Amino acid sequence: MKHNPHSPPMTTLYTEGRQTFVELVPDGGARLDALFHTVPALGELAVGVVYGHLHARPGLDPRLREAVSFAAIVASGMIGPPLSVHLKTGLASGLAPGEMTEVLLQASAFAGFPRAVSAAEQLNRLFDEAGLISPPAPTPREVALAFCELVREGQAPIPVSTAVKRQLKHARSLSLLATSAHSVIVECFEQQSTAQALLRLEVQGEAVTSVTLFKAH
Known part of the structure; x- marks a missing residue:
């Protein structure tokens, strides 16, 4: 303005x-x-x-x-x-x-x-x-973290690509950051200090509905 x-x-x-x-x-x-x-x-x-x-x-x-x-x-x-x-x-x-x-x-x-x-x-x-549900649904980060752990254990609750499964299973550690009420960014780390891949998870209520993979270069 x-x-x-x-x-x-x-x-x-x-x-x-x-x-x-x-x-x-x-x-x-x-x-x-x-x-x-x-x-x-x-x-x-x-x-x-x-x-x-x-x-x-x-x-x-x-x-x-x-x-x-x-x-x-x-x-x-x-x-x-x-x-x-x-x-x-x-x-x-x-x-x-x-x-x-x-x-x-x-x-x-x-x-x-x-x-x-x-x-x-x-x-x-x-x-x-x-008109909000009380108590509210788990936070987007909680939902995303639970989803990632299930995928790492070989129990993906929704269909995900082989590449996404590979990144999550091979990651030494994960860093999760909610960027909105419906999206969470997941950084996948192996041995390097920088993330080897980024995932964007769409969250609705208590479930992850989609996953987008962005590989680091």
């Missing part, structure tokens, strides 16, 4: 942040207007900083940034609008429901169980309102 040289910097950030928020949350504009109806300047500041400035920074991908935000919200004991909003923006940024609950579990060890339990109670309602 082009900056208007005649607009105050905070106003520009708010405009950009509001657009980002509306793209993430279908009723985002109405939610912001209702939330900051009494103190619109606070909305300009909060939305401008969080969704105008921070979301535009290239240092973290949207999934990781939302995971960090969600963990901080749980740790701070904020179970009102911040928890509700960042559940929505987290899901819209590619986090799976199971990853959101896993973040809450991780945060509980550092924030304390009372705050985590309060957040969990609120999530019961938020999951129900969003």
